[in-house]
Amino acid sequence: MLRVYNTLTRKKEEFQTLEPKVVKMYVCGVTVYSDAHIGHAMSAIVFDVVRRYLEYRGYSVHYVMNFTDVDDKIINRANQKGMDPQVLAETYIQAYRKNLEDLNVLAATANPRATQEMPQIIRMIEGLIEKGFAYPAKNGDVYFRITKDPEYGKLSGRRIDDMQAGSRIEIEEEKEHPMDFAIWKAAKPGEPAWDSPWGKGRPGWHIECSAMNLSHLGEQIDIHGGGNDLIFPHHENEIAQSESFTGKQFARYWMHNGMLQLQGEKMSKSLGNLVTIDDFLARHEADALRMMVLNGSYRAPLSYSDEIMDAAERGLDRLRSALKPAPAGAVGAAAELRNTLDRQTEAAQQTFVEAMDDDFNSSGGLAALFELVRAVNTARDAGATDAQLKPAQDTLKTLTGVLGLRLGEKKASGGDADKFIGLLVEVRNEARKQKNWALSDLIRDRLKELGVAIEDNKDGTIWHW
RNA sequence: GGCGUCGUGGCCAAGUGGCUAAGGCAAGGGUCUGCAAAACCCUCAUCAUGGGUUCAAAUCCCAUCGACGCCUCCA
Numbered sequence A: 001m002l003r004v005y006n007t008l009t010r011k012k013e014e015f016q017t018l019e020p021k022v023v024k025m026y027v028c029g030v031t032v033y034s035d036a037h038i039g040h041a042m043s044a045i046v047f048d049v050v051r052r053y054l055e056y057r058g059y060s061v062h063y064v065m066n067f068t069d070v071d072d073k074i075i076n077r078a079n080q081k082g083m084d085p086q087v088l089a090e091t092y093i094q095a096y097r098k099n100l101e102d103l104n105v106l107a108a109t110a111n112p113r114a115t116q117e118m119p120q121i122i123r124m125i126e127g128l129i130e131k132g133f134a135y136p137a138k139n140g141d142v143y144f145r146i147t148k149d150p151e152y153g154k155l156s157g158r159r160i161d162d163m164q165a166g167s168r169i170e171i172e173e174e175k176e177h178p179m180d181f182a183i184w185k186a187a188k189p190g191e192p193a194w195d196s197p198w199g200k201g202r203p204g205w206h207i208e209c210s211a212m213n214l215s216h217l218g219e220q221i222d223i224h225g226g227g228n229d230l231i232f233p234h235h236e237n238e239i240a241q242s243e244s245f246t247g248k249q250f251a252r253y254w255m256h257n258g259m260l261q262l263q264g265e266k267m268s269k270s271l272g273n274l275v276t277i278d279d280f281l282a283r284h285e286a287d288a289l290r291m292m293v294l295n296g297s298y299r300a301p302l303s304y305s306d307e308i309m310d311a312a313e314r315g316l317d318r319l320r321s322a323l324k325p326a327p328a329g330a331v332g333a334a335a336e337l338r339n340t341l342d343r344q345t346e347a348a349q350q351t352f353v354e355a356m357d358d359d360f361n362s363s364g365g366l367a368a369l370f371e372l373v374r375a376v377n378t379a380r381d382a383g384a385t386d387a388q389l390k391p392a393q394d395t396l397k398t399l400t401g402v403l404g405l406r407l408g409e410k411k412a413s414g415g416d417a418d419k420f421i422g423l424l425v426e427v428r429n430e431a432r433k434q435k436n437w438a439l440s441d442l443i444r445d446r447l448k449e450l451g452v453a454i455e456d457n458k459d460g461t462i463w464h465w
Numbered sequence B: 001g002g003c004g005u006c007g008u009g010g011c012c013a014a015g016u017g018g019c020u021a022a023g024g025c026a027a028g029g030g031u032c033u034g035c036a037a038a039a040c041c042c043u044c045a046u047c048a049u050g051g052g053u054u055c056a057a058a059u060c061c062c063a064u065c066g067a068c069g070c071c072u073c074c075a
Helices: A038-056 A072-081 A085-102 A118-130 A160-166 A205-216 A226-246 A278-285 A286-295 A306-321 A335-356 A362-381 A387-402 A417-433 A435-450
Strands: A003-006 A013-016 A024-025 A061-066 A134-136 A141-142 A181-186 A201-203 A219-225 A253-257 A260-262 A302-304 A453-457 A460-464
Touching: A003 A134, A003 A253, A013 A118, A013 A160, A024 A038, A024 A205, A024 A286, A038 A061, A038 A085, A038 A219, A038 A253, A038 A260, A038 A278, A038 A286, A038 A387, A061 A205, A072 A085, A072 A201, A085 A278, A085 A417, A118 A141, A118 A181, A118 A226, A141 A226, A181 A205, A201 A205, A205 A226, A219 A226, A226 A253, A286 A302, A286 A362, A306 A362, A335 A362, A335 A387, A362 A387, A417 A435, A417 A453, A417 A460, A435 A453
Parallel strands: A024 A061, A024 A219, A219 A253, A260 A302
Antiparallel strands: A003 A013, A134 A141, A141 A181, A181 A201, A453 A460
16 A cells, blocks of 8 residues: 655645546646756755656556746846847757656656636636636736635645744735735836736746646646755745646646755755756766665755765665676576575565555665675576576566666677687686786786676676676 | 654664564675685674653653754755
8 A cells, every 4th residue: 555745734645646546646846947956956856756656556557747947047148148038938848858768767657838828817816806816906917815815824834824924025015915926927128028908928837737637637736746845935836836727636646756956955056056957967877866866765865975976876786786687607596596586586675666656665675676686696606597587687677666766777888898708718718727917817807807707606607898 | 943754783774652663785603716806604782862751762751961954045
């Protein structure tokens, strides 16, 4: 039984979908005005793992992730660079797509963008006005009337009165209540603008997600995800808009990932303490970032450091150690040992599922995989052949695949080179027979410089890139 | 000030009432090896602090200290 922690109730709840075996899932994407950093990557990876695991458990997942392609920051940035805001946004959308692909994040079912949803957004605003949940102001803005929504604050656990007290928000005269938020913003000169019943303008940030959910997934969805910095005000406002508009519960489960921190602070564009995904990938493989995320729990903050990355990379090496082939001369393992391996494989798979079923406990899932790694390596040491190792290794590959790890399956690593390396290994073994250690060590050392590792086992020599 | 998350070995981290407190990294010892490497085996924590509840608590309650996030754009 899958259990999911729901921000709305602050509890783990049994996961039940609106429709059997179908999951409608919406994750807030990024505002595209600069290069994405590894905090964004963490969020993308977290929800990619959720999606992959749900699919592994037999669900068909409709996964929607949006791009916010019109907002103040994009406009400012574009003006600085003397570019058209839409061109700027498009550039970063393509860059982010590439980042996600490099990170082995599965493509979403749909990637809607605010600028392509104007009719739906405007229709929704009209509906909210009709129902009295929103009002147009004299300045051309349209605001959501939070006092009309008795449940406002239920996601973030805030009360309107509390917020008023400590609020640092500038009180705009056009607003009925200081906490009312804009769902349509009147255009200032030179800004991108769309026609609307309230004059030229553009949508507020929150309304686009509500509208895109409605048009791409329907009135109700199963999972809504994003970083926990979005809980307030973004997701709170989304709930207010969507539920006021439809009169129905919007998302059943709200999932939020913790923030990636650098030197004790949240990594963010505004603070400037960030590592871009491109920077990261120039120094590490994509799996390493994923491994780092998987080792923790998605809801907790995660500190990024070289030490953590080092541990993650070594952990990956360990997972890969089980996928190495048996030595050429392997004689085969006894029946009893093969049974043990089968049993351990079964147990690992079961433990993996139990852990992941508990709110996607990936570090628990990894622990099960490491147990399997030990089992495989022990069997290989005991003489198991490739054929005997295969079922366990296949299981390991399947389960690491559920986590989205590739484990460096470098395609056609050497191509033709493999044959020549095999030949060198053969020659080296001849030298070893003749106790020509100088020559055999030379071959080993030189191959190592070329990135080929040689391991002499009892039953023969293994080499790998 | 308000809301929320959290504090487990050198580091990361699971576990949230009861068998010997998962797993990974690092460290030390050992097996194997011509030497290595890899693998395997062994060793390494009483759970921030102080009270309380209970037959029994890392796990529940209270307090204290500390960290982080949100309350303003933010994954």
